[in-house]
Amino acid sequence: MPFGQLVIGPPGSGKTTYCLAMEEFLRKLGRNVAVVNLDPANDSLPYKAAVDISELIRVEDVMAKLKLGPNGALMYCMEFLATNIEWLRCRLAEMKDAYLLFDCPGQVELYTHHSAVRNVVTALQRWDYGLVSVHLVDSHYCSDPGKFIAVLLTSLSTMLQIELPHLNILSKVDLIQQYGKLAFGLDFYTEILDLSYLLDTLHDDPFYRRYKKLNEAISGVVQDFSLVSFATLNVQDKESMASVLKLVDKAGGFVFKGSETGYSDMASLMSCATGTDFDFLRYPPSSD
Numbered sequence: 001m002p003f004g005q006l007v008i009g010p011p012g013s014g015k016t017t018y019c020l021a022m023e024e025f026l027r028k029l030g031r032n033v034a035v036v037n038l039d040p041a042n043d044s045l046p047y048k049a050a051v052d053i054s055e056l057i058r059v060e061d062v063m064a065k066l067k068l069g070p071n072g073a074l075m076y077c078m079e080f081l082a083t084n085i086e087w088l089r090c091r092l093a094e095m096k097d098a099y100l101l102f103d104c105p106g107q108v109e110l111y112t113h114h115s116a117v118r119n120v121v122t123a124l125q126r127w128d129y130g131l132v133s134v135h136l137v138d139s140h141y142c143s144d145p146g147k148f149i150a151v152l153l154t155s156l157s158t159m160l161q162i163e164l165p166h167l168n169i170l171s172k173v174d175l176i177q178q179y180g181k182l183a184f185g186l187d188f189y190t191e192i193l194d195l196s197y198l199l200d201t202l203h204d205d206p207f208y209r210r211y212k213k214l215n216e217a218i219s220g221v222v223q224d225f226s227l228v229s230f231a232t233l234n235v236q237d238k239e240s241m242a243s244v245l246k247l248v249d250k251a252g253g254f255v256f257k258g259s260e261t262g263y264s265d266m267a268s269l270m271s272c273a274t275g276t277d278f279d280f281l282r283y284p285p286s287s288d
Helices: 015-028 059-066 070-083 085-093 116-126 139-143 145-162 173-179 186-191 196-202 212-225 238-252 266-274
Strands: 003-008 033-037 099-103 130-138 166-171
Touching: 003 015, 003 145, 003 238, 015 033, 015 099, 015 130, 015 238, 059 070, 070 085, 070 116, 085 116, 116 130, 116 145, 130 139, 130 145, 130 238, 139 145, 139 166, 139 173, 145 166, 145 196, 145 212, 166 173, 166 238, 196 212
Parallel strands: 003 099, 003 130, 033 099, 130 166
Antiparallel strands: none
16 A cells, blocks of 8 residues: 655645655655645745646746636646546556655645545555645744634544544744744644633734634634644754654554665554653764
């Protein structure tokens, strides 16, 4: 069974940067890895894409021919990919035994309610790909309680729509202090503790006070499902990358694949499964 990550999230959350950093990290670990670019609007790739959707369709061409705006053209491209899914199957078949990183577009509606990406995921599951949805969110949203509540609802909606093993990540956590002091400790935002405390901070803002009942309802929905939590990520920190990789490998079942995964002994397997360091996993030294 081929394994991989479906890297999704809103624009500017760091999906392409994550794919580049994770590709380099996995290669240093000795894992055979390939990046698949599924963003037809990304024409400046910092990595070498093994498969690039621009070979099939490009946003600029759709805008020119169909007179659509950027958002409409991007939605059309993803629908076109879902319709011509055999093209993707043939291209992926060329990379046997590769661990895949799918770099996806940044249109939020593609993951919350539109069917195109879901149809692509369904096809990948039908072809027996073991994928984990890695949902990146910029950590600066933690500094604005109103925006963070919106992020929680978006994350929950994405989890329910995509229907994959799922990991929410607060990216660029090393820059979080640049956006202002947080109302609570970082653990409050990662573990999604009692949101009533967060709502109390909103009531001090005249703008958000107008939407008190709406924010209370959204917070209630998020807490009723009790599904949303976040890991943190700093792509410059190898320990942070290793921590995220462990969570992904555990969620997708890659940890149980065999000796080639790096989880060949019981200590390292238990370390990944429980999050406790039964044994010190040796990661490649930093290049700097």
